Amino acid sequence: MTNAWRAGLQRGRIELRHLLRSPKEMSGHLTNVVVALVIAAYVTGHVPGTHVPMAHLLLAGFAAYLLFQIGLVNLPQILVTEREEGTLLRLRATPGGIPAYLVAKTLLVVAVAVGTLALLLAVAALLADGPLPHGPGGWLTLLWVTTLGLLAVVPLGAAIGAVLPNPREALALIMLPTMGLLFTSGTVFPITSLPVPVQQVASVFPLKWMAQGLRSALLPDTARTAEAAGSWELPMVALVLSAWAVLGFLLAVPLLRRAARRESGSRLSARHRRAAQSGALPG
Amino acid sequence: MTPGHTPAEPVAQAQPVGPARPVVGTQPVVRARDVTMTYGDLEVLHGVDLDIHRGEIFALLGPNGAGKTTTVEILEGFRRRSAGEVSVLGADPERGDDAWRGRIGLVLQSWRDHRRWRVAELLTHFAAYYPDPRDPAELLALVGLTEQAGRQVERLSGGQRRRLDVALGIVGRPELLFLDEPTTGFDPEARHEFHVLVERLAREEGVTVLLTTHDLMEAERLADRIAMLVGGRIRACGTPTELARQAAARAEVRWTADDGTPRRERAADPSRLVWELHRDANGPIAGLEVRRPTLEDTYLHMLHRETDGTDGTHGTDGTDGTDGTDGTARAA
Numbered sequence: 147m148t149n150a151w152r153a154g155l156q157r158g159r160i161e162l163r164h165l166l167r168s169p170k171e172m173s174g175h176l177t178n179v180v181v182a183l184v185i186a187a188y189v190t191g192h193v194p195g196t197h198v199p200m201a202h203l204l205l206a207g208f209a210a211y212l213l214f215q216i217g218l219v220n221l222p223q224i225l226v227t228e229r230e231e232g233t234l235l236r237l238r239a240t241p242g243g244i245p246a247y248l249v250a251k252t253l254l255v256v257a258v259a260v261g262t263l264a265l266l267l268a269v270a271a272l273l274a275d276g277p278l279p280h281g282p283g284g285w286l287t288l289l290w291v292t293t294l295g296l297l298a299v300v301p302l303g304a305a306i307g308a309v310l311p312n313p314r315e316a317l318a319l320i321m322l323p324t325m326g327l328l329f330t331s332g333t334v335f336p337i338t339s340l341p342v343p344v345q346q347v348a349s350v351f352p353l354k355w356m357a358q359g360l361r362s363a364l365l366p367d368t369a370r371t372a373e374a375a376g377s378w379e380l381p382m383v384a385l386v387l388s389a390w391a392v393l394g395f396l397l398a399v400p401l402l403r404r405a406a407r408r409e410s411g412s413r414l415s416a417r418h419r420r421a422a423q424s425g426a427l428p429g
Numbered sequence: 430m431t432p433g434h435t436p437a438e439p440v441a442q443a444q445p446v447g448p449a450r451p452v453v454g455t456q457p458v459v460r461a462r463d464v465t466m467t468y469g470d471l472e473v474l475h476g477v478d479l480d481i482h483r484g485e486i487f488a489l490l491g492p493n494g495a496g497k498t499t500t501v502e503i504l505e506g507f508r509r510r511s512a513g514e515v516s517v518l519g520a521d522p523e524r525g526d527d528a529w530r531g532r533i534g535l536v537l538q539s540w541r542d543h544r545r546w547r548v549a550e551l552l553t554h555f556a557a558y559y560p561d562p563r564d565p566a567e568l569l570a571l572v573g574l575t576e577q578a579g580r581q582v583e584r585l586s587g588g589q590r591r592r593l594d595v596a597l598g599i600v601g602r603p604e605l606l607f608l609d610e611p612t613t614g615f616d617p618e619a620r621h622e623f624h625v626l627v628e629r630l631a632r633e634e635g636v637t638v639l640l641t642t643h644d645l646m647e648a649e650r651l652a653d654r655i656a657m658l659v660g661g662r663i664r665a666c667g668t669p670t671e672l673a674r675q676a677a678a679r680a681e682v683r684w685t686a687d688d689g690t691p692r693r694e695r696a697a698d699p700s701r702l703v704w705e706l707h708r709d710a711n712g713p714i715a716g717l718e719v720r721r722p723t724l725e726d727t728y729l730h731m732l733h734r735e736t737d738g739t740d741g742t743h744g745t746d747g748t749d750g751t752d753g754t755d756g757t758a759r760a761a
C-alpha cells in the first residue's frame with residue numbers, strides 16, 4: 147500500500163507537470179479565468195438593494211463554476227479518455243495501480259482547482275479591486291465551501307467518467323446540463339431575478355449552493371439581502387453539498403470498480419478499431 | 430503411391446489436450462480445465478484445456494477471432510470465464526491480489542496509453558510499483574530504446590511503442606509473461622532482437638511465457654510447445670514435430686528422375702521413401718531434397734481439416750488415407 151501511495155503521488159506530480167506544459171490544456175483552463183475576468187470588467191451596476199458591485203457577485207459565481215466544471219466536465223473527460231487509451235487497464239494490470247491512479251487524480255484535481263481559483267481571485271483583486279474574503283472567518287468559509295464543493299462534484303464526476311461511452315460523445319453529454327446550470331444557479335446574475343420554479347430546480351444541484359457559499363465568503367455581509375432567503379443559509383449549503391458528496395461516493399466506488407473490471411485488451415482493440423474506422427484516431 | 434512404399438505409417442492420435450511433456454513433480458504455472466466463454470449468445474470457447482510449465486515458452490495459434498485474446502484475458506484475470514477451472518501461479522485469476530499481479534507481466538494486443546509521458550519517465554514510474562524492479566536504463570538498452578529515452582510516447586513509431594510495451598511488461602521481473610501478438614509491426618531486426626530477449630528471459634531467468642501470434646515462423650522459432658485454438662477448442666498441442674505428426678502433415682521429398690523430370694512426393698516417413706529410392710536407383714539420386722513439414726504446412730492442414738468438417742472433428746484423427754491429394758503429387 148505504501149508503494150501505491152508513493153507511486154500515486156509521483157504520478158500526480160508528473161501528470162501535473164504534463165498539464166502545465168500542455169499549451170492546449172493550459173489555455174483551456176486559462177480561458178475560463180480570462181472569460182470570467184473580461185465579463186466582470188464589463189459588468190456595471192450593483193447587486194440590487196446593496197452597495198456590492200455586480201462584478202463581485204459574478205466573480206464569486208464564476209469561482210464556483212470553475213470548481214464545478216473541473217469536477218463534472220474536466221475530470222470525466224480525463225477518465226473517459228484514459229479508459230479508452232488503456233491507461234486504466236495498464237494500471238489495473240499493475241499491483242497497486244488503481245489506488246495510485248485515484249491518488250494521482252485527486253492530487254491533480256485539487257491542484258487545478260486551487261490553482262485556477264487562486265489565479266481568478268488574485269488577478270481580480272490586483273487589477274480590478276475584486277472580491278476577497280473579509281477576515282479569518284471569510285477565509286475559513288472559502289476553505290470549507292471549496293473543499294465541500296469539490297467533494298460534492300469530484301466523486302460524481304468520477305462516476306460519470308466511469309460510465310460515459312467515449313470522449314467525443316462525453317463532452318456533448320456533459321456540456322449541455324452544465325451550461326444550463328451555469329445560467330440557472332444564480333452564478334452569473336442574482337438568483338432572485340429568475341422565476342421561482344427555475345430557482346427550485348437549480349437548488350437541487352450543487353452549483354447554486356457552491357456559488358452561494360462562495361458569495362458568503364467573498365462578498366460583504368450586507369450582500370445577503372439579495373439572496374433568495376435573505377441570508378447565506380450556510381447550514382443548508384453544508385447539508386446539500388454533503389449530500390451530493392455522499393451520493394457521489396456511493397455511485398463512484400462501484401462504477402469505477404466496474405469500469406476497471408470491464409477494461410480488457412479486446413474491448414480496447416474493439417474501440418480502437420471503431421475509432422480508426424471513423425477516422426477519429428491516428429493509426 | 431510409390432511402389433513398395435507403405436503409407437500406413439502410424440498416425441499419431443491427436444492429443445487435443447494436455448502437455449506433451451509433463452514435467453514431473455512440478456505444478457503447472459498455468460492450468461485450465463474445460464474453460465468456456467460466452468459473449469451474449471456467442472460461445473467463443475467451448476472447453477479449453479491448457480497446461481503450461483515453468484520456464485516454458487508456449488505459443489497459442491489460431492485464426493482471427495478464434496478466441497486467443499479471450500483465453501489470455503481469462504488467464505490474466507481480466508475476464509470472467511463462463512465456466513471451467515483455472516489456476517495461474519497457484520491462484521484463481523478472478524481472485525488474484527496485488528502480490529499475484531506483481532508476479533505477472535503482460536503485453537496486450539492494443540494500447541495507446543500515456544501518450545504524453547516520456548519513455549524513461551514512464552518506465553521509471555512503473556518500476557515504482559514493484560518490490561524488485563529492473564533498472565529502467567538497462568531495460569531501455571535491452572529493448573533498444575536508449576536513444577528514445579527522452580522522447581514522448583506518442584512520438585514513437587509503432588514498433589518502438591510495442592518495444593516499450595514489452596519493457597513495461599517485464600519491468601517488475603514477472604515469473605509469468607503474457608504476450609498477445611507482441612511483434613506486430615516489428616521490423617525484421619527488432620523482431621530478431623525480441624526473439625533473443627524472450628529466449629533469454631525463459632532460458633536464463635526461468636520466466637514462463639505464453640505468446641499468441643500469427644507469425645508461424647516466430648512460433649516455430651520460439652515455442653517449446655504450440656497449441657492450436659480453432660473453433661473454440663485446443664485442437665492440437667505439442668512440440669512442432671509432434672504437431673506435424675498429429676496433423677499428419679507429411680515431409681516433402683524432391684528429386685530428379687532418370688529422364689530429367691523433377692519429382693516430388695509427400696511422405697509421412699521420408700527416410701523410408703529415400704531408402705526405397707536409393708534401393709530402386711541402386712546409386713545416388715540427383716537433386717535429392719527432403720523438406721520436413723513447416724509449421725505452416727501443419728497449421729493449414731489442421732485448419733482445413735477443421736473447416737472442411739470431413740475429418741478430425743473433436744480432435745479424433747482419422748488415418749491420412751482419406752486424404753487422396755498428397756500421394757498424387759508425385760508426377761508434378
Ligand SMILES: Nc1ncnc2c1ncn2[C@@H]1O[C@H](COP(=O)(O)OP(=O)(O)OP(=O)(O)O)[C@@H](O)[C@H]1O
Pocket residue numbers: 412413468471473491492493494495496497498499500538
Ligand atoms: N467483449 C466482447 N463482446 C462480444 N464478443 C467478443 C468480445 N470480445 C471478443 N468477442 C468475440 O469473441 C471472438 C474471439 O475474439 P478474440 O479477440 O478472443 O479472438 P483472437 O483469437 O484474439 O483474434 P485475433 O487473432 O484477431 O486477435 C470473436 O468472434 C470476437 O468478435
Ligand SMILES: [Mg+2]
Pocket residue numbers: 497498499538609
Ligand atoms: Mg487477439
